[in-house]
Amino acid sequence: MSRIHATALVDPAAELDSTVSVGPYAIVGPFVRIGAHTTVGPHCVIEGHTTIGRDNRIFQFASIGAPPQDKKYAGEPTRLVIGDGNTIREFVTINTGTAQDAGVTRLGDDNWIMAYVHVAHDCQLGSHIILANAVQLAGHVHLGDWVFLGGLTGVHQFVRVGPHAMTAFQARLAQDLPPFVTAAGNPAEAQSINAEGLRRRGYALERIAMVKRMHRLLYRKGLTLEAARQQIEALRGEVAEADEDIALMQDFLARAQRGIVR
Numbered sequence: 001m002s003r004i005h006a007t008a009l010v011d012p013a014a015e016l017d018s019t020v021s022v023g024p025y026a027i028v029g030p031f032v033r034i035g036a037h038t039t040v041g042p043h044c045v046i047e048g049h050t051t052i053g054r055d056n057r058i059f060q061f062a063s064i065g066a067p068p069q070d071k072k073y074a075g076e077p078t079r080l081v082i083g084d085g086n087t088i089r090e091f092v093t094i095n096t097g098t099a100q101d102a103g104v105t106r107l108g109d110d111n112w113i114m115a116y117v118h119v120a121h122d123c124q125l126g127s128h129i130i131l132a133n134a135v136q137l138a139g140h141v142h143l144g145d146w147v148f149l150g151g152l153t154g155v156h157q158f159v160r161v162g163p164h165a166m167t168a169f170q171a172r173l174a175q176d177l178p179p180f181v182t183a184a185g186n187p188a189e190a191q192s193i194n195a196e197g198l199r200r201r202g203y204a205l206e207r208i209a210m211v212k213r214m215h216r217l218l219y220r221k222g223l224t225l226e227a228a229r230q231q232i233e234a235l236r237g238e239v240a241e242a243d244e245d246i247a248l249m250q251d252f253l254a255r256a257q258r259g260i261v262r
Contacts, residue, residue: 005042023060031077032065035084048096049077053084053109063093068121070098070139083109083127094119101140108145126163144179146197162252164201166194176256178218179248180211183261190219190261210235210242214249219262229253 003021004010010022013030021039022028028040029047035054040046042060050065058064065080067073078097081104088094092113097104101122107113108127116134119125123137126145133151137143141155144163152170155161162179172186180193193215198208213235217228229250236243253260 017054029065049079050082050096051079052082053086055085056082056088057086058088059090059092059115061091062088063091064088066093066095068095068098068139070100070121072100073098073121076103078121079104081105082107083111085110086113087111088113089115089117091116092119093117095121097122098139114151120157132169146201148194148197156258159258160252160255163248164194164197166197173261175259175261176252177261178252178256180245181215181218181261188261190215204241206239207242207245210239211245214246218260225253225260 005022005024007024008022008026010028011030014028015033017034017036019036020034023040023042025042026040026044031049032046034052037054038052038056040058044058044060044062046064048065076099078099080094080096086107095105098121105121105123107125110127111125111129113131114133117131118136120137120139122140124142126143128146129143130148132149135149136154138155138157140158142160144161146164147161148166150167150169150171153167154172156174159173160176162177164180165177166182167173167188168184170186171184171188173188177183182191182194183189184191193211195208214232217223217231232246232249236246
């Protein structure tokens, strides 16, 4: 029995694994490639130069691979690349990249993208991310692994969010959010660390305590960003397994272009 519904329109040039399922009235364009065991729900549109990995679940009415919402876009063959094991819920929109950036929008693996989320052109998303309902990512946004953005969070273009960071409901991010930090408000302000998330991922208490010390240096001591970075660097070696967390924080802060959420 065919896994492509009789009412679906799949271009003959599209490359779909034989195990891919396509629901009623879905449309799949000629430059689309879809990996094994991925399911495409009813009324989805998948277009553009889009590559989707295996074991993804794309729910009804999603729009995947449409041209970027950028007036500079002139029809260049930019791309969208989606990894494996992602869940993409109803009415999600994910656009391809632009020639002004790397030319590709990317999603990693095992991401949970809830209804009405928008992922704009040139966004770079890691893995194990949760985007709650109606999160809106402007162009060129970068999200690290294990990020959680609360419902209706809005993220300004070019903003970076570090691994394990988290926002509350209706947060507005206009500056970079460092790793491990939770933020809330409009505009967003740093609140604490994502301790519960770290515990769920198996972080030892000593390692979480070191993350808390970094947070205090950034937000509770009245230090300049450079002074905080120097004192964070001095923490290396105290807890061996936390050294990678310190390195992650230092690299993120060194790359911050828009300032950080304070």
